[in-house]
Amino acid sequence: MKVSVDLDTCDGNGVCMSICPEVFEVQEDGLHVLEEEPRTELRQKLIGAEVSCPTQAITVKD
Amino acid sequence: MPSSQLREIVVVGGGVAGTRAAETLRQDGYDGALTIVGAERHAPYHRPPLSKKLLTGKVHRAGVDLAPQFELDARVLRGASALKLDMSSRTVHLRDDDRELSLQFDGLVIASGAVPREWPGGPVPDGILVLRTVEDCLAIRERLRSRPRIVVVGGGFIGAEVAASCRSLGLDVVLVERATSPLLAALGKELAPRWAELHRQHGVDLRVGVGVDGFVGDDHVEAVRLTDGSQVPAELVIIGLGVTPATDWLGGSGLRVDDGVVCDATGIAEGSTADVPVVAAGDVARWWHPLYERHLRTEHWDDAGRQGAAAARTLLAGPDRAEAYDDLPYFWSDQYDVKVQLLGVPTDYDEIDIVEGDPGAWEFVAAYGRGGRTVAVLGTIPNRVYAYRDTIAKGAQFPPNRPD
Numbered sequence: 001m002k003v004s005v006d007l008d009t010c011d012g013n014g015v016c017m018s019i020c021p022e023v024f025e026v027q028e029d030g031l032h033v034l035e036e037e038p039r040t041e042l043r044q045k046l047i048g049a050e051v052s053c054p055t056q057a058i059t060v061k062d
Numbered sequence: 063m064p065s066s067q068l069r070e071i072v073v074v075g076g077g078v079a080g081t082r083a084a085e086t087l088r089q090d091g092y093d094g095a096l097t098i099v100g101a102e103r104h105a106p107y108h109r110p111p112l113s114k115k116l117l118t119g120k121v122h123r124a125g126v127d128l129a130p131q132f133e134l135d136a137r138v139l140r141g142a143s144a145l146k147l148d149m150s151s152r153t154v155h156l157r158d159d160d161r162e163l164s165l166q167f168d169g170l171v172i173a174s175g176a177v178p179r180e181w182p183g184g185p186v187p188d189g190i191l192v193l194r195t196v197e198d199c200l201a202i203r204e205r206l207r208s209r210p211r212i213v214v215v216g217g218g219f220i221g222a223e224v225a226a227s228c229r230s231l232g233l234d235v236v237l238v239e240r241a242t243s244p245l246l247a248a249l250g251k252e253l254a255p256r257w258a259e260l261h262r263q264h265g266v267d268l269r270v271g272v273g274v275d276g277f278v279g280d281d282h283v284e285a286v287r288l289t290d291g292s293q294v295p296a297e298l299v300i301i302g303l304g305v306t307p308a309t310d311w312l313g314g315s316g317l318r319v320d321d322g323v324v325c326d327a328t329g330i331a332e333g334s335t336a337d338v339p340v341v342a343a344g345d346v347a348r349w350w351h352p353l354y355e356r357h358l359r360t361e362h363w364d365d366a367g368r369q370g371a372a373a374a375r376t377l378l379a380g381p382d383r384a385e386a387y388d389d390l391p392y393f394w395s396d397q398y399d400v401k402v403q404l405l406g407v408p409t410d411y412d413e414i415d416i417v418e419g420d421p422g423a424w425e426f427v428a429a430y431g432r433g434g435r436t437v438a439v440l441g442t443i444p445n446r447v448y449a450y451r452d453t454i455a456k457g458a459q460f461p462p463n464r465p466d
Contacts (some may be wrong), residue, residue: 026445052367
């Protein structure tokens, strides 16, 4: 799976991090994607993060 | 893997909790019939921007749609409202446009959300609006174009955010709050006044310790009458008096409703049985939280989505194998250039301490304690609250050590 984040759009609300802390870490300087190609077991959480991002900043691809 | 024999699941609610529940059912392999009953006419959308960027026009309508993840194999009714739940016949009665119909289920997700409190004093002149749905937001936005003088009634998060959004557009705003400060109930008496000051600094005419007595105006509102006898001129009034869980349709169902659908820690509704499994999630639900050892009903975007997913997993797993959900409630609020984030539940805290930074510079972290344990952390340093997740989840001593 591939994860990308549009940092211009990201507001740092941290919703992705609350859903999938394995991959998303929001720090003081902004959002960090800890694994850009996470394992497929995280698929459900990743999709949850993508859907729930209030600024639609996250894209997840299989 | 789903062990259940469920073949006919109905999800009442088309917001984030219901949507995430439906998606999770499919993701987890449920392949029976699935019906979503949504009260609103739209595909699901993000509610948080309605008091912020959508209201100010920083994002457009399309920018708040919930990104569809996959073709959800479900029958979706929109503009449909649930009227009654009959547990004995496992039926939800509803109205879809002008027709009434009944849906059979063998598993039910209640995610009917909450409805905003209207002005309790009866009929009001035109120009007095609530903000809950995207239509509400766009209607207010349309009226902002004539640059009205605005009174916001209620200093909770919606009222405070609306006031900030309107000020950022340069409009005159009076914010009326009956308590001694906006956000008092949410943030507590030590910190809430800082937000009062923030609003004052940004030019909000803040009236605290006073309520609204009524409205002046025949056709259109002209002024708001306060309980101290004064009048505040207004061409637009936004009511932010909170919401009540949408449980009217559950009367007589046998489910326990007490400020929401009372649920156990897995989301199973009290009063349901293994034969008629019912779970609830989101604004309408009050789940037992193992850490806080009480039933909690939150109105947070983030919680609603995560609860929806958890409720769906519970439904599929069945009561014996369902897992307790003990995630920490989380919300954020944007007012002016300050983002506040709060992790955990500060209700009934007995201690509070600034644990990092400088409140004067709006860069700080505060911890709330109860009975010697850290129960919640608030921060305006972006995302610093997450560093305290384990601190709160483990009930660490108060004041907490500063994590890395």
